[in-house]
Amino acid sequence: MTDTYEVVVVGGGAAGLSAALVLGRARRRTLVVDAGEPRNAPAAHMQGFLSRDGMPPAEFLAVGREEIARYGVELVRDRAVGAAKDDTDGFTVALAGGRTVRSRHLVLATGLKDELPPVPGVAERFGRDVLHCPYCHGWEVRDQAFGVLATTPMSVHQALMVTQWSKDVTLFLHRVEETELTDDDLRRLAAAGVRVVPGEVAGLRVEDDRLTGVRLADGGVHDREALFVAPRPVPQNSLFRALGAELAETPFGAYPVIDELGRTTVPGLWAAGNASGFAEQVVNAASRGYRAGAAINGELLFADLDAAVRV
Numbered sequence: 218m219t220d221t222y223e224v225v226v227v228g229g230g231a232a233g234l235s236a237a238l239v240l241g242r243a244r245r246r247t248l249v250v251d252a253g254e255p256r257n258a259p260a261a262h263m264q265g266f267l268s269r270d271g272m273p274p275a276e277f278l279a280v281g282r283e284e285i286a287r288y289g290v291e292l293v294r295d296r297a298v299g300a301a302k303d304d305t306d307g308f309t310v311a312l313a314g315g316r317t318v319r320s321r322h323l324v325l326a327t328g329l330k331d332e333l334p335p336v337p338g339v340a341e342r343f344g345r346d347v348l349h350c351p352y353c354h355g356w357e358v359r360d361q362a363f364g365v366l367a368t369t370p371m372s373v374h375q376a377l378m379v380t381q382w383s384k385d386v387t388l389f390l391h392r393v394e395e396t397e398l399t400d401d402d403l404r405r406l407a408a409a410g411v412r413v414v415p416g417e418v419a420g421l422r423v424e425d426d427r428l429t430g431v432r433l434a435d436g437g438v439h440d441r442e443a444l445f446v447a448p449r450p451v452p453q454n455s456l457f458r459a460l461g462a463e464l465a466e467t468p469f470g471a472y473p474v475i476d477e478l479g480r481t482t483v484p485g486l487w488a489a490g491n492a493s494g495f496a497e498q499v500v501n502a503a504s505r506g507y508r509a510g511a512a513i514n515g516e517l518l519f520a521d522l523d524a525a526v527r528v
Contacts, residue, residue, distance in 0.1 A: 222512055223249045225310055226429040227297045227456065228326030231499045232490025232506035234281035236324050239510030240290030245517065249285065250310070252296040256328050256491060257499065259344025262351055265527040269457045277499070297327075300456045308460075308485065321485065322513045325456050328491040329470070332446035334368050334391070338421035339446060344406050347421075347444045352498070355382035364431045364441035365411075366418060367393040368449070371468075373402045375447055376457060380409045387412045387439060389431055414439065436479060450495040460486055469495040479509035487513065 224240050226233045229251025232342075257263060257274045258263050271279060276472065299311035303353050308323040329381055331349070333340050339347050348354040363386045365376040368501060376388040395415055398406075422430035422438055430438045452470040463482040464471040472494055473506040479487045487509045490502035497505065 219309070219317045219319055221248045222291075223320065223517060224248075224322045224324065225250065225308065225318055225320035225324060226324040227300075227310065228324075228328060228490065229253070229278065229282070229292060230328055230502065231277070231281070232328075232492070232497070232502040232509075233324065234278065235503040235506030236326065236487075236489055236510035236513075237285045237290045237506075238281070238288070239293075239507055240514060241285050241290040243510075243514040244288075245514060247290045248286075248320070249292040250295055250297050250312060250318075251288060251292055253294060254328075254379055255420060255516060256331065256346075260353070261344070262357075263499050266499060266503075269470055281388050293393075295457060300459050302460065302483075306485070321517060322487065323460075323485060324479075324487045324489055324506075324513070325473075325492050326395055326489045327453035327456065329453055329495060330451045332451050333448050334366065334446060336366065336391075336418055336420060338423060339366070339444075342421065342423070342444075343446075343448075347440065348448060349446060349448055349497075350453065351379045351382055351445070356499035357378065358443040359383060361385070361442040362440060364385070364389055364439065364444040366444055366446040368447050369403055370397045370399075370402070372447055373406065374399060375445055376411050379445055380411060383443075384410060386410070387414055387431075387441065389418050389433075389439075391399065427438065446477055447452075450491075452495070452512045453492060457481065457486075457488070457492075461480075461504075462486060462488075467495075477508075479505055479511040480512070494523045 223245045224247045226249045237249045262271050296313040298313045303309045307321045359382045363383045365388045398440045417434040419434040420432045432438045450469045457473045463474045473481045489505040489509045
């Protein structure tokens with residue numbers, strides 16, 4: 218059995234819920250498909266969202282789900298496992314639970330996953346005292362002893378950035394060779410007072426459920442209270458690929474080519490949130506969802522008016 222909606226939104230994070238809120242208020246029959254795997258689930262709080270600074274991510278999403286329900290938006294806990302254009306120039310979306318839904322427009326707010334380096338202890342403490350974004354967490358650990366775990370030579374940028382929140386910063390090169398750093402890298406690190414430690418990181422020292430040090434493979438331990446690491450972003454782009462959307466390769470994965478409103482190269486297909494780029498914070502994701510929702514409502518309205526004129 219196939220249910221038909223005006224819009225299906227795949228992804229129940231900030232971007233998807235924001236799009237659904239706009240569409241629900243515009244009286245569009247809308248379905249949100251939510252697999253329940255938000256990117257920021259490891260974090261206890263989210264920061265930088267005006268009026269919601271410090272709010273737990275799970276609470277934020279729960280409030281969002283309550284809000285969309287007020288306007289008749291349906292939400293199903295399921296996973297979209299396939300999508301295709303149908304014979305009416307709309308979309309058919311297959312769900313893992315066996316249900317199939319159709320829509321005139323489709324919003325993919327499927328986000329991305331953070332792939333952490335396989336260093337013992339990093340995944341277990343991610344979102345607590347192993348962090349990735351100084352704008353998200355820097356204030357909470359300000360003036361502590363920072364470490365930065367290099368994953369590529371680009372980690373120099375992260376080490377320089379976090380000096381805004383602490384002047385006690387050590388860059389652990391891990392598997393990055395010193396020869397991979399440029400002269401400009403070395404000059405900037407020196408100017409910022411960042412210590413550079415070569416050698417592979419073997420694990421973390423944790424005492425009383427808090428990070429106290431970074432342990433090297435040679436047995437040396439450096440006292441640290443917070444560790445910054447840049448995960449490898451893995452875009453959840455399989456549905457874009459299945460629908461033939463043009464993707465742009467970046468150093469952070471392949472993302473759909475979109476305009477300023479989130480339109481992809483496939484008519485009726487939209488991208489929002491981290492599905493459209495790796496650096497979207499919660500407030501940015503919500504903004505992208507809002508813009509996509511408003512644009513979709515306009516397109517549906519004028520498509521129906523033009524069809525009525527032709528009759």
